[in-house]
Amino acid sequence: MTSEADAHAAAMSVAAGDSLQRIRQSRPLVHQITNFVVMNETANATLAIGALPVMAHAPEEVAEMATVAGALVLNIGTLTREWVASMILAGRAANVAGVPVVLDPVGVGSTMLRTDSARLILSQVSVAIVRGNAAEVATLAGQSADIRGVESMGTTGDLGTLACTAARALGCIIAVTGPVDAVSDGHTTLRVANGNPMLAAVSGTGCIASAISGCFAAVNRMQPLRAAVEALVALGVAGEDAAEHSTGPGSFHVALYDALYALSPDTIDGRARVSTA
Amino acid sequence: MTSEADAHAAAMSVAAGDSLQRIRQSRPLVHQITNFVVMNETANATLAIGALPVMAHAPEEVAEMATVAGALVLNIGTLTREWVASMILAGRAANVAGVPVVLDPVGVGSTMLRTDSARLILSQVSVAIVRGNAAEVATLAGQSADIRGVESMGTTGDLGTLACTAARALGCIIAVTGPVDAVSDGHTTLRVANGNPMLAAVSGTGCIASAISGCFAAVNRMQPLRAAVEALVALGVAGEDAAEHSTGPGSFHVALYDALYALSPDTIDGRARVSTA
């Protein structure tokens, strides 16, 4: 049912610079229940883009925190059943409060616990955006996939088609990150060609993409497709800048925070590589 | 009851260079029960200043570890009830052994769990130094405060007055960090004007301030006011140096460890900006 006109209109509504400005003005709180590997990284990326991170996972406080947040990011890396229960508590509170929820299904497909937990969250919480790699999203969409730990091994097929199919199956925005990212609401599918291969050489950049999706969703509550696209543009442009100032994954990682912090609305709009199809 | 002479005498007793030298000679063990976001950061800051960090939270080992430590740092970010119970076990063992305890009340005021947990710790453990932001300290002192997650939003009123009031209410040293830090024992209040705004752009620098307070407390067991002031001088001077060698929060973060490591007793004494009232 996608018309070219619809997709064109969606692409036109992307205005990452405007959102970036509103993030920095309103400094939304982005509540993150995320994995141990990347907590510091996603906190610093959230700060660098201009929002305020908070990590909290205790069942006694997650609903209270999520309710006052601008967005809630759930990330199932290093999960346990107790953490998943807290994610669902937080997610339901966010739903009641109208706070958009981003889900990062880290490692879905690699163990039954991961797959079951992501499905459980999706069945209990109304998720605005799922941000994952090709294998994770394919698994959630009921397709076969090749994942090694948390890494997608070879992306067979078109990411745009995958994003669209998964969005229809799950009823939310799907953002599949890869060499060229694809974002779809099941009707309109957009591609983001910003980024640098070095993003794949640093642990947690996918999780950072999800955290930044939360930042952009916080200032675009009614436009999750736009938020997901803009977040990937922002991270992609920052990745391009970081690659210019680094000599390997360690210095790239450091330069990425500098680049996110230095992003200006004009830069990001001028360099966005968003296309339909 | 503060006389100008008392405050002057306190300011004069600050000799961060001397303490730094003793930290590097004796390499005190600083036992930290801290949040997941900053564990690596506070460990590396502790090493960089010259002390030895150890992170341990299991109820079976915290008393044993705290007893042989030079200082114990309790930080309630990403808390759960089980971790708070371990903090109290460790804190009581530290009290028995005469090991100074630093409390970082991360996010107090943002959820009931955080506020209740900090109060519980303060009621069960004799704390030498509380290091927090304005909103956290105001909440502990029974005042209203504006906190968003773990970030103090706007510091109404004078930080020196706040530190003094809170010190009297809680019966320990209060170190409030902000653009200009204030440290008080409820009688004498000192200000530390070292630092750089970039410290607020990196996640965990407040927690690093608390960890370094532990390092200085370890070599000044009977002078916690002095220890708290000196720790903020050390971090502030390092922050000033780091700002000279960085282009954003990522490179500042890296340069901060280099700067802490490079601090010399003479530098730190010559550049300390400590004042009374």
Next chain:
Amino acid sequence: MTSEADAHAAAMSVAAGDSLQRIRQSRPLVHQITNFVVMNETANATLAIGALPVMAHAPEEVAEMATVAGALVLNIGTLTREWVASMILAGRAANVAGVPVVLDPVGVGSTMLRTDSARLILSQVSVAIVRGNAAEVATLAGQSADIRGVESMGTTGDLGTLACTAARALGCIIAVTGPVDAVSDGHTTLRVANGNPMLAAVSGTGCIASAISGCFAAVNRMQPLRAAVEALVALGVAGEDAAEHSTGPGSFHVALYDALYALSPDTIDGRARVSTA
């Protein structure tokens, strides 16, 4: 029973460049159940050397993950009884699947919980390589040792003798890291003289040594002595390179990932400083 000829033959079988090439070609999954302080660091080091890290500790998924891994790394820093139970579950699954297991006994000797837990793991899991500092290894070998938190305080005696004795006592490869590392199977003992003192100024480089041991073990399943030596060569050479591009522990830490990523098979072979005796 060690003959000079045996030791010479063992030293000759070390070919870190060949292993490095195979790591980058096969990209083995290295399942790590490790401490909160270093998770991001060991993940990034694993990626930088060319393997794929995954962190997973839930009892419901560790056996499934370990079974498909190329190696399993167990690290008892920030342990609790629940995590140790997961380590044993994972270790047994790895044993059944023929996946080599590396154990890092962080802080053994500093508390009873640490010592007991390491011994419990060694009694329940067939471990290929134990990688620790002098105090940790001495404690496991039943000798007295001086440890402060997780830091070995003064290495009395010869590390080669210690490694050999411990290897005989524990029945596995022992890699003791220090100014000059010693690796032994209880019969043949090799020394690795690569490295830089700055490695001791950054938190988690010992844990990184263990993670990289897992990477090399994954491509040398039947030669754990060789794997342990090569891993220390790789990290040591990277440390030497990082020291050339840094001005303190913060920039060294960053440069270490760049250096691991930049290692070439020829470089590593040409600069390996492995000796018998």
